[in-house]
Amino acid sequence: MEKAQSMPHVLVVPFPAQGHALPLLDLAALLAARGIRLTVVTTPANAPLLSPLLAAHPASVQPLVLPFPAHPSLPAGLENAKNCPPSYFAIFIHALAALRHPILAWARSNHPVAAVLSDFFCGWTQPLAAELGVPRLVFSPSGVLGTAVPHSLFRRSVKRPPDADDGYCVAFPSIPGELSYQWREISGTYRSYIEGRMDAQVGEAVRQNFLWNLESSGFVSNTLRALEGRYLDSPLEDLGFKRVWAVGPLAPETDTSGELGGGLAAWLDGFSEGAVVYVCFGSQAVLTPAVAAALAEALERSAVPFLWAVGGGGSLVLPEGFEARAAAARRGMVVRGWAPQVAILRHAAVGWFMTHCGWNSALEAVAAGVPMLAWPMAADQFVNARLLVDETRVAVRASAGGIGVVPDGGELAAVLADAVGEGGTGARALAKELAAEAAGATKEGGSSREDLELLVEWIHKL
Template sequence: MAAATTDRPTAPASHVLVVPYPAQGHMIPLLDLAGLLASRGGLRLTVVVTAATVPLLAPLQAAHRDTVRELVLPFPSHPAFPAGVESAKGLPPTLFGALIVAFAGLRGPLGDWVRARSDGPDRVVAVLSDFFCGWTQPLAAELGVPRIAFSPSAVYGTAVLHSLFRRMPRLGDDESLVPFPDVPGAPSYPWRQLSLLYRTLKEGDEVSEGVKRNFLWNLESSAFVSNTFRRLEERYIGAPLADLGFRRVRAVGPLAPDADAAANRGGETAVAAADLCAWLDAFAEDGSVVYISFGSMAVLHRPHAAALADALEQTGVPFVWAAGPTVALPEGFEERAAAAGGRGRVIRGWAPQVAALRHRAVGWFVTHCGWNSVLEACAAGVAMLAWPMTADQFVNARLLVDEVGAAVAVSWGGLQTAPAAEEVARVLDDAVCKGKGGGRWVHVAARAKELAEEAAAAVSEGGASRRELDELVRELCELGNESTPRE
């Protein structure tokens, strides 16, 4: 007679609360990370959204119906923030700090939701949240669970930003240099190139104090997870940084989607991507086309747009310009570009950036150096023409130009000073036109190709980013096991 066996119930999947910040450039990479976590098994994720950000969650839920659910909470009101606005889309930069502080109003209702599930299988074992959601750190501490801070930026840029709020340097004019002594290499930046969130701080102001608290809370988190990869930022990942609270940094990127996934986010399906790629197919020479985009948040000022448009006409460089709906281009520019043998194309709606960058005809990317765009270029092996404007873009541009060698600077003037069209034309000519014949910047294009190989290796089986992701999943699963009652 066979011995009786006892089937032990398997431990429930660890329940992780994911709190994105309501800005597309922050939310999408965190949802990409959530998708990777959900695909590994052993985890269940609840993602906090408001009515305005629910649509961004749809692709993730469609792919992981059994392991990802939404928690829709009303967007909290705040006297410093406009009523009816629920995200950073279309928001003036001067209100970014107010959005951080207003969004922190979710702390109360979210805490109530978690506490109501503290004794059952839905018990939250960890909080994974954007670094603009620093308020989740004291919430996690109250709940007795670890909070992991997600950075959608470079480790370098994240350290510089937190250094400002940790040390509170004060200088006067725009060109005064601000040093960062605890960042490797001890860099310094002109005051005007620092984050507007910091430059607009006002002592005693409620919003300013709330923004400062946000970043200081991040330094108390259990760890940082960053959308980057080790070979891109070896210098900053290798050792604990004072400006990140000496916390461990897990580099799990690039969290760059494939072209089809990126197209589906844009609201126009893959049709727009296929149309653009068909247009690019007409260019016989690889790397001969320049892709241009300054991101979805900032509107390119008229003098900057005019300088770039004039430079494109002077050089005759083939281009795709994702100008968005509101950028004012010189009169007749779009028509002239389209008429000149179809060498130029201006996109006014959503632009299939990932598909464009991965097309063989595109060899250079004029970019504001927003981190998501940087990583998409790295994954595609496209060299960058760096034209930073604000936020962390100057730090990212310095990393790419001075350290990584995968970019050439177009202008350091930012939003304040537009370069002359002749300066922009010279860079385009040296990089794109002369570069094809082994010119001045051919080594930059070669370095970009190397970065693509390094990025692919990082996320492949056994790669550095893949190992960090697997270790993160293992730690989160263990938290769930620890919370399971033992016999």
């Protein structure tokens, strides 16, 4: 206990959504193993997420469990953004900021901290850190590019001209590469804010959240130099010219061989190396019946073997007879509900991953050496898709993307067939090369390991 009290004490504030909280908790485990004492803020419904971390580091990590702040526009009991409809998301960010006062009271009651490490949706921890007289580090579960783009939008208050449609291109002159994205590809939260479709108080709180991040002492990003080196070479104006520690991929290496289950493992074992296309759009994107029908048509017409994890509680309605025909042909399987994605991607039979390009899914594919069929839906996914398709070239475009946008089944079938065939040779090779670099990044002497050690050194100097 005496040794723990002598360690630097960091207050960790995750954003309560699995895709944000889990990588930050993985980072917390790495910091705890390197002599840093941590207090992690959570709410009762999210507290179980901390169990593995607390069990692994009982002497150096403690939870600070606080009630989730009530908000008149949020349903009672909603504590995790995973269960949050898009219309509630900005309100959720706004509501969470009310934790500032109980955290401040806790810190002042004989719990001094040396720094605050918090998610980029917790910008309200910047004035909290200032009141405590300590630096704040911003944790980004996204890549550097995916973090810079929304900060650029809020920093510049970019607007679409009144006479322009959703194809209007927004330029990002301060980010390397002469980037531009169509208005429809811009974050829905930002578009709702700038177009006045969001409650004014909530909208201003969300905007201020991003501007506070630019006042921080730096960013810690779940990325690696082999993937985003051009955005790490010099400080970015859209990240406040602040230092970025690139410490990813953060997910620890584990043996996933036992996670597939007998039936799924046996089914995959029946295919040759790289033959199967794994299809999954994450836990939050729910395909409309029309989009699902177009995808089902493409899978049948392309004749590629596929494993489709429909997610969304398994409630997706597929075309009548589709599953039976796929099963009868021994060419396709539909998994309803949760699927062991990391284990699936690491199975030798899986050669392609059709994905919404969520950052965690993208990193899992990168680590597994599996090329991607990019079908972005929302949030940072269009930014990630561009990085994967146009820059690293470990992905090909499956669809222009967007929630509810129905692709042509025949065109999508052609993309699938070409990727699995000779047309995908280049992406497959590059994916294998990037996987080797990702594995090396977190090993001794790797770029991400070096950034992690520099981060630890920076904290110890506090």
